[in-house]
Amino acid sequence: MTRILVVDDEPQIVRALVINLRARRYEVDAAYDGTTALRMAADRHPDVVLLDLGLPDMDGVDVIAGIRGWTRVPIIVLSARHSSDEKVEALDAGADDYVTKPFAMDELLARLRAAERRRSDQEQEPSAARLETDAFTVDLAAKKASRHGVDVRLTPTEWHLLEALVRNPGRLVSQKQLLRDVWGPTYRTETNYLRVYMAQLRRKLEDDPTRPRHFVTEPGMGYRFEP
Amino acid sequence: MTRILVVDDEPQIVRALVINLRARRYEVDAAYDGTTALRMAADRHPDVVLLDLGLPDMDGVDVIAGIRGWTRVPIIVLSARHSSDEKVEALDAGADDYVTKPFAMDELLARLRAAERRRSDQEQEPSAARLETDAFTVDLAAKKASRHGVDVRLTPTEWHLLEALVRNPGRLVSQKQLLRDVWGPTYRTETNYLRVYMAQLRRKLEDDPTRPRHFVTEPGMGYRFEP
DNA sequence: TGCGGCCTTGACGGTGTCTTGACGCCCGTG
DNA sequence: CACGGGCGTCAAGACACCGTCAAGGCCGCA
Numbered sequence: 001m002t003r004i005l006v007v008d009d010e011p012q013i014v015r016a017l018v019i020n021l022r023a024r025r026y027e028v029d030a031a032y033d034g035t036t037a038l039r040m041a042a043d044r045h046p047d048v049v050l051l052d053l054g055l056p057d058m059d060g061v062d063v064i065a066g067i068r069g070w071t072r073v074p075i076i077v078l079s080a081r082h083s084s085d086e087k088v089e090a091l092d093a094g095a096d097d098y099v100t101k102p103f104a105m106d107e108l109l110a111r112l113r114a115a116e117r118r119r120s121d122q123e124q125e126p127s128a129a130r131l132e133t134d135a136f137t138v139d140l141a142a143k144k145a146s147r148h149g150v151d152v153r154l155t156p157t158e159w160h161l162l163e164a165l166v167r168n169p170g171r172l173v174s175q176k177q178l179l180r181d182v183w184g185p186t187y188r189t190e191t192n193y194l195r196v197y198m199a200q201l202r203r204k205l206e207d208d209p210t211r212p213r214h215f216v217t218e219p220g221m222g223y224r225f226e227p
Numbered sequence: 228m229t230r231i232l233v234v235d236d237e238p239q240i241v242r243a244l245v246i247n248l249r250a251r252r253y254e255v256d257a258a259y260d261g262t263t264a265l266r267m268a269a270d271r272h273p274d275v276v277l278l279d280l281g282l283p284d285m286d287g288v289d290v291i292a293g294i295r296g297w298t299r300v301p302i303i304v305l306s307a308r309h310s311s312d313e314k315v316e317a318l319d320a321g322a323d324d325y326v327t328k329p330f331a332m333d334e335l336l337a338r339l340r341a342a343e344r345r346r347s348d349q350e351q352e353p354s355a356a357r358l359e360t361d362a363f364t365v366d367l368a369a370k371k372a373s374r375h376g377v378d379v380r381l382t383p384t385e386w387h388l389l390e391a392l393v394r395n396p397g398r399l400v401s402q403k404q405l406l407r408d409v410w411g412p413t414y415r416t417e418t419n420y421l422r423v424y425m426a427q428l429r430r431k432l433e434d435d436p437t438r439p440r441h442f443v444t445e446p447g448m449g450y451r452f453e454p
Numbered sequence: 455t456g457c458g459g460c461c462t463t464g465a466c467g468g469t470g471t472c473t474t475g476a477c478g479c480c481c482g483t484g
Numbered sequence: 485c486a487c488g489g490g491c492g493t494c495a496a497g498a499c500a501c502c503g504t505c506a507a508g509g510c511c512g513c514a
Binding site: 455459471 | 490498499503
């Protein structure tokens with residue numbers, strides 16, 4: 001299911017969007033100001049962000065920059081401002097699309113689908129949804145994992161961490177990036193979270209958790225998943 | 228350099244686009260009908276396609292479908308048709324963006340940059356960060372090194388030093404610059420750090436560490452990486 | 455209200471990395 | 485020929501980092 005974050009300070013617009021999106025089976029979160037938007041983006045990891053530029057507490061462009069600081073989630077700007085300069089500024093700050101109010105709902109939905117399509121293209125290519133090692137198998141799409149044929153239960157945080165690693169097979173993933181991907185941009189230094197959850201993953205998936213063969217530690221740098 | 232395919236049957240629009248794009252250092256191809264557009268897309272592998280929907284020989288949506296049959300190159304539609312239905316149809320056929328004529332050139336360029344940015348995110352350069360000598364190979368992105376096929380583990384400091392050298396192949400890198408890059412601006416005079424870690428690098432990567440062939444000392448000045 | 459998952463947080467010991475000093479070699483210079 | 489600067493090598497101590505364990509808090513559920 002696709003999760004969408006709607007950011008707008010006008011309740012009636014939010015309501016209209018939420019109703020339309022939920023009717024099309026999207027999962028929707030809503031925020032009414034920039035601070036909340038940034039927090040929800042970090043907490044909920046939406047697949048697409050619909051962002052109004054006229055927010056009460058901060059400039060919309062700063063919200064874009066804040067989100068772009070740690071993720072490339074598609075951002076579609078909704079704005080009453082028609083000027084070309086505003087559009088250029090928002091797009092160059094990192095927005096993916098710019099729709100002027102008032103807008104036709106079906107056009108917005110089509111642009112949403114386009115953004116969603118690009119994102120899923122992007123995700124599928126680097127790693128097939130299913131992968132296999134000699135000790136365990138992981139199906140990212142179905143959220144199922146098993147070791148030597150027997151199913152293994154993973155908690156949400158364990159899944160996030162596993163995905164962040166498995167998405168880059170053979171590549172080193174830095175501690176900062178793992179913390180950002182799994183816990184959000186404000187947890188840059190809490191490396192003990194990583195240690196605790198790495199231990200959990202290894203206990204659940206590795207044959208010999210004390211001598212990990214697939215989740216390798218690179219001291220001082222990060223972790224690496226070896227297929 | 229980014230290559231762009233412009234598809235439009237109105238010569239003056241094509242001319243205006245080509246001039247504007249070339250002035251911004253894009254490489255531009257032009258096509259005046261759908262058949263040519265499809266052929267050129269296949270031959271020239273553009274990085275972005277700018278597509279007018281009103282073509283003489285075929286429906287613009289079919290051109291989108293034809294391109295989408297084998298590539299996900301970003302497609303930005305330019306069209307005089309403002310109706311919401313047309314937009315939805317084009318976007319759902321696989322277009323990435325839809326701009327109505329007449330359009331502001333700077334807005335189009337901003338949307339172009341957005342498309343280009345997404346594309347380069349997607350590529351993530353698996354190639355550029357990899358280099359090879361007769362003795363060892365280094366993959367900077369994956370943080371992996373190997374000598375004659377067997378993996379070699381490097382510590383964070385060793386990686387930093389290796390990167391600082393390898394980023395300037397064949398060029399001399401001064402001691403001051405190395406110390407600043409690896410240990411920070413306050414370590415300008417601790418040249419023995421360099422000696423210790425150069426020795427480590429050579430021991431781990433050179434075939435004959437006592438007679439280094441790729442990490443060359445320039446007495447009194449600095450070090451040089453020879454590919 | 456009590457229970458069970460899950461996440462957070464702190465503490466501890468062991469291992470590997472970094473820092474630092476000492477020594478010997480080579481080479482250019484006086 | 486003696487000397488000194490620059491470099492490579494080695495080893496030992498200090499230190500950071502990692503894996504591990506366990507306790508506490510929060511939330512959903514019975």
